Amino acid sequence: MQGSGSWSSGILLICEVQAWREKQRFTRECVRDEIRALKEEKHATELHLESLQVPFMVISQCLSNRDQRVPPELTRDQLGEELNKELHIAENSKRVLMDVCHMGWEKIKELTNVLCRLEREIKNKDETLDLEYHVKDLTRDSTDISFKLDPTRVPTESMTEESYVHCIENTIKIAEQLMSESKTLRETMFKSREQARNQMHAQSQQVELIMRRRVFDIQRARNEMEWQKYKLEQNLQKVDREIETVRAAVADKINPTKLVETRLETRTRRPVLERVQDKPMRGLIEEFERVHMSHNMLEKKLEEALTTYHGMFNHHGRVTKDLQYKNQALETDRRLIEIRKPLHSSDETEFKRNVGYCHMSDELVTD
Template structure:
């Protein structure tokens, strides 16, 4: 009896120890699961920021609404966040399933421990009985085998099986905790790397647009100067053409008046030849001035149309620049107050006073 009591008590202590180990593992797994859920919840802000960045860039006008590298990197960042959310959601669900399995094995251990407690109470009672005990009596068929009885080997196998199941579940739980930690760190590293890539492409994009905008502004300035120069030239040519009107009228009037001379006086004399030469000279000069005026007007209209196109393109470029600049303000919640990277991004673009404010 003493050996049996010792054996049952030993198994009970082992199961109690295993139960405490399982409880500790459940506690550790819950902490890891809570940390993973918190990280999963923290991904909502970056996802909203990236979605807002993509929506903001969709507001660009059609000439600037192109598939560029910044858009591709933003979509890649969105995909990275979605993939991280999916992975973390899966491991959280796996953690919930594993906690449920560990809870079930704890219930099984507690039930078996309670059975052993009850069995030990009976064993101690049987051990303490003697021939002088008051509660001894004759029994009907005391050697019968109770129903659902098992052999000693089956009994030991059942206990060992429960312990093995608990140990296997704890091993799986530990591996799952490592997966949770690895998934969180991997998600954090991937998001940081992609965020840095987006910041770099955004700086380059803003710099390129600023450079193109500045070139357009210089081109517009030069066009305006050329327009003023051609306009002054047109005014000068118009004045010159106007100055040729009276000389033309004069020479034509002189020629026409001399044609009214008497027949015998209509001599092609030297004054006649001089007036004809003057007429040809005045008309040639007027024709040249009118041709130059026409060419100047054509040049002016061409410059004016080009100026209008440059002005329109400059408006589109400014709108695109303002749109991409707004991304810096939109992405500001992703940076800490003392984030030197964000300050460096602003410094690279030379626009600390140009940020969009609320």
Template sequence: MQASVVTFEKPLQHIGLADWNAKQWASQQTNDTRRNDAFMLRHQARQLRNETRIKTDWDTYHNNARLADRITEMIRWKDTLQACLNLINREVNALREEKFSTEKEFEALGIPISIVSECISMRDCRQGAELTYDDGDTELKRELCVLENVKKLLIERCQSAWEKINRLDEVKFKVQLDINDKHESIELDKDQLTLDKNCANISYKTDPLRIPSASIPYETWLEHSKYTKLLADKELEDTCKLREALFVIREKARNDIRAQRDYVDFILRKRIYEIQRARNELEWQQLKMREEMEKVGKEIQSLEEALNNKDDARKLAETRLENRTYRPGFELARDEAEIGLKDEVTQLTQTQQDIANKLNCAKATYNALEDQQVLIDEDLENKCQALMTDIRCLDLRSRLKSFDESTGSTETDRNIQLTKMEKEIPPT
């Protein structure tokens, strides 16, 4: 039978219904799988987004907390170091004041040293037997040694204070540098703490995970901060003792100088009393010596008169003997008259010899008294000169008492006061 419609089929292999059903089932399974995969992907993505958002928020929170804790820690260390710095500044100022007072005390020793030296030179101008190594000379030299020792000790203490101030300045520089670094770090971390993800000045950085070459571990930073604090405490440890030592050495120096000065004044007054007593004794001896010389002079005159008187008597007796030698004949006899006249001549000769010897002794005694009188006059002059020297020394040393040691005024300050130049000099 001939077909009325012509049909055409693709020149492809057609599948059967079973294959079509199988393909439909496979497509359905594939679609379900894809949807399930997409669902799982969306679920995992949402979960990842939530977890990463939460983790990012918590990481940001923890880092903010870490920054805040770090800022708090650095502020605490900064405050600690600032307290050390304030204490160092106070100690440095106090130590400089003590050093300045010690230097003024050291400069003020110039006046006592010059006075004592002048006293020693003045007493060295004594003459004769008064130029002795007496107690006054010994104590003046001892006072000069005391002043020199005090001066040397004050110089050593000032040197120690100067070295301590230099060490404190070095520590102060280190502490100040650490405080400045911490202050800058605190400000930097505070700026980082104010940043968030919505800020305009944030961007990607090149190699943000790099470690800076000057970076140090936290433990090293902590050790450095502790070392700086320990260094400051160690330097401040003996500063108070040094200031007390400066004060004590000044007071001890004043006490030693005052004690030695009072003792020297006592020795000089004692020496003046001894010289006055010796001078009075010499004046009495001089007076008695002059009286004795007058008596010896009168006795010499009496002996000379007596000797002259014996000359006439001797002449008379010798003349009688000579004249009786001219008796004639047997009248030239050695009678009692001749014997008596010879005895008289002999006695007069012996008497003249005795008077002459006594006169020579009297003249020798007078000469000895005169020589002793010269020695007494010279010794008295020396004692008067030594007495005036010690009195001038004692008067010169009165400047030490009028010198105000408590103010520690130097000779320059004294000259300024004497010349009324206080208003002319600008304040320092």
């Protein structure tokens, strides 16, 4: 009867150990799958993190290119603010992705540790089952049975049955908790990647819109300044002709002035008794005053024309210099379009981007 009881207890123990081993094997496979999935998600996040190097390079090149503007055009504008905002978004996305990648590495390490723990416990149970099967197969006629010194002793570091079950359950519980945390982390990685991608795309669209609007505004201002320069050149030619005309008129007044002054001076040499304030004398004096008044008016007109000419000439110089600054600023901002080409996909044409900027996709008639 005692042999039958030991036999039944051995069978129950083997069944219990096998049940725990199967549960740990299932948990081990789940942990392996979770490690594989987490590594794939971490690899995808690292690839996206590497892809941020292109926007970093493009944004930095755009900012350094805009710093080459001359001081009159070197101002804080909306385009500069949007580029700095885009750089801030890229830096923040890089920081967030690096943090989740580090968290993923830590979680993979923890999952690997619990996987090793499970494999060690499964290996121990395999050895235990081998021993239990060997004990079960022993009979009175077995050749390897013998007397032992102290077969009833309790081995060191032995534990109770409750502690044994608690240890197994604790390992499985830790593995399940780590897998739950890993799943949450994978969702966080995916969310961080998509959020970074959406934020970068939205900000890139905003920068492109502001950039093209600025190019349009500068080009319009440049065209207005060219028209202003053209009108100034025409007015300068007109004023120059007027100056030449007035100078010719002033030159024409020289001989009449000499004539009337010579006549008046000559009449002063008449004898004393002939020096009469007669009608010819009064006529010469009136002619003298009229000639000098006309000469003074022409001189004043010439001075005003010269002042106007010099003012227009100086303004023309300032407009010419400002026009050079505008052309340099326009060329600088136009260069940004070429610099930002690596941010666009290869199949994205200029027309498609313009449609996206203007939100006209719903208004176009498709073929």
